Amino acid sequence: MSKMQVQVAGNHAGLLKLLVRGLRPLLGLLVLRLLVKRLRRRPTGMQMTSMEDAMNEATAFPETTNTSQINNMLNIFLWFEECPTAEEVAAGASKLLDLKRFRSAAVGGAWQLQEGTQAAAHVTMHSAATEAAALSLLEEVSKMKELPRDKPLWSVEVARVASGKSIGLLRIHHTIADGVGLATQMVPRVCTNRNGEPVTLSIPSPPRSRGGFVAGVLWYLDALRSTGKVLSAAVKPSESDLPFMDPHRMDLTYSGRRTPVFFPTISLDYVKKIKDAAKCTVNDVIFAAWAGAMRTYSEKHGHSFDKSTVARSLLAVAVPRSFPDNHDPEDCLINKFAFVPVDLNLDSADPKELIKANKANLDLVKTTTIAPVSLAITNNISPLLPKFMQQQTARDIFSRHSLVFSNVQGPKEDICIFGKPVEKFHVVFYNVNTQLLAVSCADKIFLNVTADPDVVKGLENEYPQVFLDELDAFGRAFGVEGTSRYGA
Numbered sequence: 001m002s003k004m005q006v007q008v009a010g011n012h013a014g015l016l017k018l019l020v021r022g023l024r025p026l027l028g029l030l031v032l033r034l035l036v037k038r039l040r041r042r043p044t045g046m047q048m049t050s051m052e053d054a055m056n057e058a059t060a061f062p063e064t065t066n067t068s069q070i071n072n073m074l075n076i077f078l079w080f081e082e083c084p085t086a087e088e089v090a091a092g093a094s095k096l097l098d099l100k101r102f103r104s105a106a107v108g109g110a111w112q113l114q115e116g117t118q119a120a121a122h123v124t125m126h127s128a129a130t131e132a133a134a135l136s137l138l139e140e141v142s143k144m145k146e147l148p149r150d151k152p153l154w155s156v157e158v159a160r161v162a163s164g165k166s167i168g169l170l171r172i173h174h175t176i177a178d179g180v181g182l183a184t185q186m187v188p189r190v191c192t193n194r195n196g197e198p199v200t201l202s203i204p205s206p207p208r209s210r211g212g213f214v215a216g217v218l219w220y221l222d223a224l225r226s227t228g229k230v231l232s233a234a235v236k237p238s239e240s241d242l243p244f245m246d247p248h249r250m251d252l253t254y255s256g257r258r259t260p261v262f263f264p265t266i267s268l269d270y271v272k273k274i275k276d277a278a279k280c281t282v283n284d285v286i287f288a289a290w291a292g293a294m295r296t297y298s299e300k301h302g303h304s305f306d307k308s309t310v311a312r313s314l315l316a317v318a319v320p321r322s323f324p325d326n327h328d329p330e331d332c333l334i335n336k337f338a339f340v341p342v343d344l345n346l347d348s349a350d351p352k353e354l355i356k357a358n359k360a361n362l363d364l365v366k367t368t369t370i371a372p373v374s375l376a377i378t379n380n381i382s383p384l385l386p387k388f389m390q391q392q393t394a395r396d397i398f399s400r401h402s403l404v405f406s407n408v409q410g411p412k413e414d415i416c417i418f419g420k421p422v423e424k425f426h427v428v429f430y431n432v433n434t435q436l437l438a439v440s441c442a443d444k445i446f447l448n449v450t451a452d453p454d455v456v457k458g459l460e461n462e463y464p465q466v467f468l469d470e471l472d473a474f475g476r477a478f479g480v481e482g483t484s485r486y487g488a
Contacts, residue, residue, distance in 0.1 A: 046100065046111040048175065050383040052335050054390075056106045056153075056175040061398070062391045066254045067432055068146070069173070074182075075142040075428040076170040077135075077262075083158065083166030084418040086125045092418035093156055094119035095189040101176045101333045105150055117152055124157045131164030138169040142428065143258065147173065165423060177333035179408040179427075180318040185332050191415045199411045219369065226373040233341040234396035240309045243301035244294050244434075245402045246455045252399040252432060259453045260428040263464040265486040266445040270475060277478035278352070280359045283407050286438055286447070287313075287344075288351075288358040289474060290405070293467040295346045300466075301457065311344040313403040314433075315362075317371040338374035340365050341401060351470075351477035404431050410441040444486050 054060040055072045084092070096102040097117060104111035128134035137159050147153050153173035160166050172182065183201045191199040238250055274285050295305065318337045342365065345357035365371060382390050408427070415422055426448045429435050434456070438447040447467075453459045471484035 046104070046331060048106070048109050048111065049335060049379050051378050052106075052175045053109045055335075056173070059387070060391065060394050061252070061432065062388070062395055065252055065395060065432060066256070070143060070146065071254060071430050071432060072174045073142070073147075073430070074172045074174055075260075075430075076172070077138065077260075077426045077428060078168035078170065078417055079423045079425065080158075080166045080168060080417075081421045081423050083160045084168075084420045086120075086123060086158075088420070089123050089125075089156055089158055089168075089418045090120040092190050093123060096154070096186060098189060098330060099185055099333055100328075100330045101152075102154060103152055106153060106173070106175055107150075114152060122152070122155045124155065126157065126159040128159045128161050129163075131161050131167065134159035134161050134164075134167040138167055139260065142169060142171065142260075143430065147171070168417070174429075175335070178318055178335045178337040179316075179406065180321070180337070181333045181335070183408065183410065187411065191411065191417055192419075193411075193413045194416060194421060196416070199413065199415055201409070201411060223369045223373050226368055226370040227377070229341065229370060230374045230377055233400065234393050236312075236400050237310070238400065239311050239402055242294065242298045242309070242311065243303055244297055244456055246452065249402055249433075250399045252395050254432045255452055255454070257452045257454055258430045258450050259459060260426070260448050260450045261460050261464060262426050263447045263449075263467065265424060266447060266468070266471070266484050267482070267486040268440055268443050268445050270480065270482055270484050271445065271471070273480045274471075274474050274478055277480060278355045278359075278474075280355060281362075282440075284355060284359040284362055285471075285474065286407060286445075287342075287362060287405060288355040289467060289470045290403075290436060291344045291346050291358050292349070292351065292354045292470040292473070293463070294344065295349060296470060297463060297466050298346075300462075305346065305349075309346045311346055311403075312401040313342050313344050313405045314339040314398070314401045315342045315365060316404065316406040317365055317374075319371055319375050336375065338371050338378060339397070339404075340370050340374055341397070342405075344403070351474045355474065398433055402433055404429075404433050404435045406436070407438045408440075410439045412442060414442045 048056065051060075058068050058072055061067050097119060100113060101111055103117040104113050106112075126134070126137060128137055138157055141157055147155060153176060155171045157169040157171070158166065159168075172186075176182075177185065188198050188200050193199055239245060241247065268282070271282055271285050275282050278285065291311070294311065299305070316337055317340050321334060321336045323332060343361045345354065345361060348354055348357065382393070385393075406429075417425075424444070424446055425439070425441070426446050427437050427439055428448060428450055429437060430450060434449065434451040436447070436449050438445055440446075449459075449463065451459055456463065468484050474480075475482070475484065
């Protein structure tokens with residue numbers, strides 16, 4: 001070995017020693033915090049996951065982000081063809097009390113049952129002159145009214161309208177359950193079809209492992225790669241500056257200005273025809289159409305796509321869940337979802353290229369371990385870090401992903417809630433970033449976006465039209481007749 005080789009080897013060995021010495025205190029801290037977590041006495045009752053506790057305390061982000069309980073509430077807006085009475089609402093909502101979390105307070109990282117919980121105490125009735133006035137009233141409730149922390153974290157508000165559709169607002173704190181949990185446990189209790197029969201939703205069971213040494217090795221290798229992708233999401237450079245994005249997004253501060261925009265009802269049958277022709281999924285079509293709409297909107301507002309554009313989203317992915325045969329049937333509400341970083345490809349105006357490119361990005365979620373790995377990091381690894389590091393990591397990830405995308409499969413037939421037919425419903429979430437949320441029901445898709453109107457100019461009047469036109473362009477590209485507008 002030459003003198004130079006010896007010197008290089010010595011340098012490498014020195015760097016390795018420095019690295020080990022530097023990591024040793026951190027590893028010791030992680031082990032210590034793990035022991036403290038395991039030995040620390042929790043209040044009696046059903047335990048929360050780390051993610052649920054952070055949502056309950058509104059501590060997922062640093063204080064400078066300005067988030068609160070409002071940013072952790074699921075708001076389900078309901079348009080009734082006939083307004084239910086207070087007694088009908090209370091009777092329907094009382095069925096939610098079969099589930100322990102709907103009759104428990106969230107205290108100190110655990111659920112504490114509240115004896116004597118009455119559904120009627122969670123129901124408020126209003127009156128409004130018009131449908132528009134009712135919607136405005138309930139939007140204000142959803143943006144401003146926090147629920148008492150010492151009571152079960154849900155409520156129902158109904159605005160009865162003399163002329164037009166009456167509107168209801170079912171508010172549920174996200175710490176109670178994720179979308180799949182509510183779909184499988186809440187929907188059968190409060191929803192029926194138009195014949196009064198219970199509505200049920202079937203969610204795929206967790207896939208079975210094929211087993212075997214080679215399969216196990218491949219799984220762990222993929223999990224290692226997924227871990228790297230999840231962790232790198234916090235250190236990526238900023239996205240491209242587009243008119244749709246907040247120029248101060250890297251600071252990640254919730255402005256408090258959010259407007260939910262309810263898009264005209266979309267034809268699910270039309271989207272399925274595009275899906276079949278493009279050989280992809282409904283999720284692929286909606287995601288790609290959003291990317292196309294972002295491009296069109298940006299061009300209308302002066303942006304030129306003369307070079308590759310960087311745009312990213314966080315996809316809320318529900319991880320399949322199952323329970324043992326002896327599991328308490330009243331305790332099946334959980335949060336088992338993960339935020340998965342997915343790139344938005346805006347580089348082409350051609351619908352076929354848009355679907356192809358964005359489908360490839362989404363295939364990462366379908367074909368790899370990234371969703372369960374992200375969930376494991378959130379619930380098992382992140383809690384071992386000091387609180388400020390957890391919060392800073394969440395801030396760093398969200399500041400680099402300007403859109404949160406959620407798509408939930410709903411009932412396969414039109415529904416009644418609280419005994420009355422519902423014409424449409426929308427789930428609204430006031431996220432720290434722009435939130436796109438779609439839910440299917442029967443042959444329709446109900447889609448809304450919640451964003452800062454001071455950032456997205458023309459949010460209410462312009463963006464829905466741009467998105468629906470993009471879907472229609474997809475249809476034309478694949479030879480699908482008709483329009484994406486339901487009933488048109």
